[in-house]
Amino acid sequence: MLNYDKIAELLGKEADSLLNHKSTTIPKENLHLPNPKFIDQIFVQTDRNPQVLRSLGQLFGTGRLANTGYLSILPIDQGIEHSAGASFAPNPAYFDPENIVKLAIEGGCNAVATTYGVLGMVARKYAHKIPFVVKVNHNELLSYPNKADQIMFGTVREAWNLGAVAIGATIYFGSENSTRQIVEVAQAFHEAHELGMATILWCYTRNTAFKKDGVDYHVSADLTGQANHLGVTIEADIIKQKLPENNGGYTALNMGGSSYGKTDKRIYTELTSDHPIDLCRYQVANCYMGRAGLINSGGASSGASDLAEAVKTAVINKRAGGMGLISGRKAFQRPMKEGVAILNAIQDVYLTKKVDIA
Structure with missing residues (x-):
């Protein structure tokens, strides 16, 4: 298990900045932070029915982070x-659905999030051993030309039938298809809640206009924060979002006299700074101040630096007030033993009490 000193060692020259940062933007006292009683404190007072509460209890009560209020999900x-081919060529074992579920179990995850096909293929063997999150929509890049869209690959009832405790879905906010996706996913989330499943939304921004002057604003705090806020509006219980890398998406898109969206200068002067923890905290704030948990994605595998990058992302998320990490490629694009070590390292950050809220 990683201890505080080992975490600091992995962070290298960024250790002091990330581990000792004191946020002066949105006070930590205003946030609803993950803790062992999070379901009782937050979800019991909502419109979620007892079956949803039970599903959330299974999600929060499994794996190495069980009953901490934090989540480690393998997607x-x-x-x-x-x-x-591109995903599994580095490790062809994961063409086999059973190995996907085995990695989540061996890695001590709270849940495995994957497709209807994967979970349906092994449902009777594993549905009672680890919580299933069925991803109900996807973008497929076999159609030519490629396009940014999400289409449904099955039904919510199918997810329920194969034993899922939650469904997951993606919306490409900002895309030309986003309004249809919002309606489809909102309807799916409503049905999932009626059937007793929790809901997780991949809140991604997607539009070629969001890349401007060499800067990629798909990962700006202001645009991703607003995507998060739209996500919790359709009752996502948990938000999955990329870690912010910059800010000022709205202002950049409005340069030259265009009129895009709405923003406020205080987002950039008072509610955030250029520190990664403060940028992430703005994402948390847009999730109803943490009432809906923010889990950040682990990003693509980059090789030898994956362990350090995963730990860094976990530290930023935790100290910002987030609920955990949902990391896949860093774990499955390598031998299972190494993948398990990366998942455990992520979890160790959330188990280390000295890594606290900034």
Whole structure:
């Protein structure tokens, strides 16, 4: 298990900045932070029915982070959008659905999030051993030309039938198809809650206009924060979002006299700074101040630096007030033993009490 000193060692020259930062933007006292009683404190007072509460209890009560209020989820749905060949060529064992579920179990995860096909293939063997999150929509890049869209790959009832405790879905906010996706996913989330399942939304921004003057504003705090806020508006219980890398998406898109969206200068002067923890905290704030948990994605595998990068992302998320990490490619694009070590390292950050809220 990683201790505080080992975490600091992995962070290298960024250790002091990330581990000792004191946020002066949105006070930590205003946030609803993950803790062992999070379901009782937050979800019991909502419109979620007792079956949803039970599903959330299974999600929060499994794996190495059980009953801490934090989540470590293994997502492996890349075979559809990123192509199975590109995703699994580094480790062909994961063409086999059973190995996907085995990695989540061996890695001590709270849940495995993947496709209907994967979970349906092994449902009777594993549905009672680890919580299933069925990803109900996907973008497929076999159609030519490629386009940014999400289409439904099955039904919510199918997810319920194979034993899922939650469904997951993606919306490409900002895309030309986003309004249809919002309606589809809102309806799916409503049905999932009626059937007693929790809901997780991949809140991604997607529009070629969001790349401007060499800067990629798909990962700006202001645009991703607003995507999060739209996500909790359709009752996502948990938000999955990329870690912010910059800010000022709205202001950049409005340069030159265009009129895009709405913003406020205080977002950039008072509610955030250029520190990664403060940028992430703005994402948390847009999740109803943490009433809906923010889990950040682990990003693509980059090789030898994956362990350090995963730990860094976990530290930023935790100290910002987030609920955990949903990391896949860093774990499954390598031998299972190494993948388990990366998942455990992420979890160790959330188990280390000295890594606290900034």
